[in-house]
Amino acid sequence: MLEVQGLTIRSDTRDLLSGLSLRLPADGITALIGPSGCGKTSVVKWLAGILPPGLRGEGRLSLHGTPIPRPHPAISYQPQSDALFPWLTIAENAALGLEIAGHSRRAAMARVAPLFAPFGLSGCEGLFPAQLSGGMRQRAAFLRTIVQDSPFILLDEPFSALDAVTRLRMQDWLLQRLGARPRGVLLVTHDLHEATSLAGRILVMAAHPGRIIADIPVAIPHAARTEAVMAPLRETLKSLLIEDAS
Ligand SMILES: Nc1ncnc2c1ncn2[C@@H]1O[C@H](COP(=O)(O)OP(=O)(O)OP(=O)(O)O)[C@@H](O)[C@H]1O
Numbered sequence: 001m002l003e004v005q006g007l008t009i010r011s012d013t014r015d016l017l018s019g020l021s022l023r024l025p026a027d028g029i030t031a032l033i034g035p036s037g038c039g040k041t042s043v044v045k046w047l048a049g050i051l052p053p054g055l056r057g058e059g060r061l062s063l064h065g066t067p068i069p070r071p072h073p074a075i076s077y078q079p080q081s082d083a084l085f086p087w088l089t090i091a092e093n094a095a096l097g098l099e100i101a102g103h104s105r106r107a108a109m110a111r112v113a114p115l116f117a118p119f120g121l122s123g124c125e126g127l128f129p130a131q132l133s134g135g136m137r138q139r140a141a142f143l144r145t146i147v148q149d150s151p152f153i154l155l156d157e158p159f160s161a162l163d164a165v166t167r168l169r170m171q172d173w174l175l176q177r178l179g180a181r182p183r184g185v186l187l188v189t190h191d192l193h194e195a196t197s198l199a200g201r202i203l204v205m206a207a208h209p210g211r212i213i214a215d216i217p218v219a220i221p222h223a224a225r226t227e228a229v230m231a232p233l234r235e236t237l238k239s240l241l242i243e244d245a246s
Pocket residue numbers: 011012016034035036037038039040041042043052053054055
């Protein structure tokens with residue numbers, strides 16, 4: 001269990017978040033939804049230890065009850081922008097997280113190689129990020145994050161640039177991968193279908209200041225999450241988001 005307690009994030013002019021607490025179980029997906037600007041990205045950036053200049057965060061982070069520093073090797077992060085290095089090939093970018101974690105380049109490359117095909121990136125290994133579409137770059141960034149061994153993963157709108165079919169494919173792939181090798185995922189998304197089809201828990205944030213206004217467990221097995229079954233939950237989430245905006 002990864003636990004954040006009493007997180008406050010301030011800019012020079014205001015408190016973006018005030019006293020936010022959340023728990024990320026070691027298994028399954030927790031979705032974080034909320035209106036634009038409520039602070040979702042700031043929460044994950046704080047967790048990843050890379051809050052930008054201009055923002056200051058204070059809070060406690062613990063792993064299985066023990067306080068840990070940020071950044072921490074137990075946590076990997078896929079930012080909203082793909083953050084691929086333009087001077088590295090797609091294969092080198094994809095392998096980078098493993099190399100930083102101590103794997104040799106050869107071992108890291110061998111580990112990422114089988115994932116290019118399922119990610120629709122076959123033949124792109126030797127290309128540079130500028131030669132790929134936005135959706136392809138996002139898949140490469142997802143590959144780089146997911147291939148790492150860290151038990152907790154922060155995904156900030158990881159599929160936002162993908163077409164509908166590729167997005168569904170990547171979502172299925174993520175569920176299968178987590179089924180085979182459980183990890184704790186915090187998924188920031190604006191897509192209520194994505195949240196309700198993937199998450200075991202949905203945290204709803206409100207703005208001014210950013211805070212969590214609902215923590216909703218989703219106990220329905222993934223195989224049973226049809227449109228009709230999940231529609232009432234999506235309506236509940238919509239009402240919470242609309243109530244906050246009005
Ligand atoms: N470097 C910064 N300096 C000052 N304020 C910032 C900085 N980065 C973000 N903010 C402010 O923090 C607030 C929260 O931004 P954040 O990106 O965390 O929201 P979000 O919920 O992830 O939004 P979105 O859904 O649009 O991605 C916004 O009001 C934003 O203007």
